[in-house]
Amino acid sequence: MTHTVREGYTGSGPGAITPDGCPVELYLRLPVGDEPDIVERAAPAGAGVLELGCGPGRITRPLLRRGFTVTAVDESPEMLEHIHGARTVCSPIETLELDERFDVVLLASFLVHAAGPGVRDGLLRACRRHVADDGCVLIQREAADRHEDLPKEREIEGGLIRVVSSDPVRPGVRSVHVECVFPDARWTQTFLSCPLTDEEFERALAQAGLVVDGYLTEDRTWARARPV
Structure with a gap:
């Protein structure tokens, strides 16, 4: 159906x-890639991580095993049912308003490329709202x-x-x-x-109050940003 x-x-x-077309049972089968390794290299040991668009926990679980404290956010309650060991928040990313900030905000799964009026700006502003002044935002981009x-x-x-x-x-x-x-x-x-070209990506971050601190992979599909 x-x-x-x-x-x-x-x-x-x-x-x-889910509301953005993700089949929950499929995402339960998808294997984890190198995302936890990238986060571990880019973030302080044991950091508090706000994972935006966590799905059923494909990245959440290995981050917990590596000693990170994770707050997992998704707008799908069916996805969040599969998260164990992390605090969960059911909310669209764009409207998320937690009264706290985090060492690391994680925006993976190419969400920065999401389309729709103001959607990307809303995602990045949510990252900026929730990252600590001395923290970082880790963003996964599409390959060229x-x-x-x-x-x-x-x-x-x-x-x-x-x-x-x-x-x-x-x-x-x-x-x-x-x-x-x-x-x-x-x-x-x-x-x-x-x-998004590099220039378009960096311009979108700047509009949300973020600046690229560096690209974390040779193919530039992962970037670390800091609050301005």
Whole structure:
């Protein structure tokens, strides 16, 4: 069954679908990558981390094992049901208002590319509101070739993820369609993405009161920002 969620965002397949089209049961199967290693290298040991858009805890769990204290935020209660050992907050990122600030704010999963009127600015301003004056914001970006040479696919444990298409829908915004196939289930997800050059990315941060402190990976897909 196909579930219609936000305009431009859809998901299909077994189980709950979040407002931005993410199939919860699919995200439970996705393996963790090098995200915890990147956070560990960029953040003070044992830091308090505000993880924005945590999903079902793919990154949360390894951060907890490494001694970080995590506050996990997601707008989907179905995602948060799978978080254990961390404080959870059910809220859209843009409207999050916690009366505290954190050593590290984590905005992973390419959320900085989210489309919609004022969405990216809202995400980055939430980062700025919640980062300590001497803290940092860690942001995951799309690779420069993410929307090129499609379709392309990669194998994960037990399944296959295929980026089928990335089509322009209006200036600066693309509609990306992904299929995830396992022997026992198949999911699809369609979402909007705003590709950003380094200059556009840094300008968006500056408008939110943040400045890039450095790029953490050779492909520049991870950046550390500081409050101005």
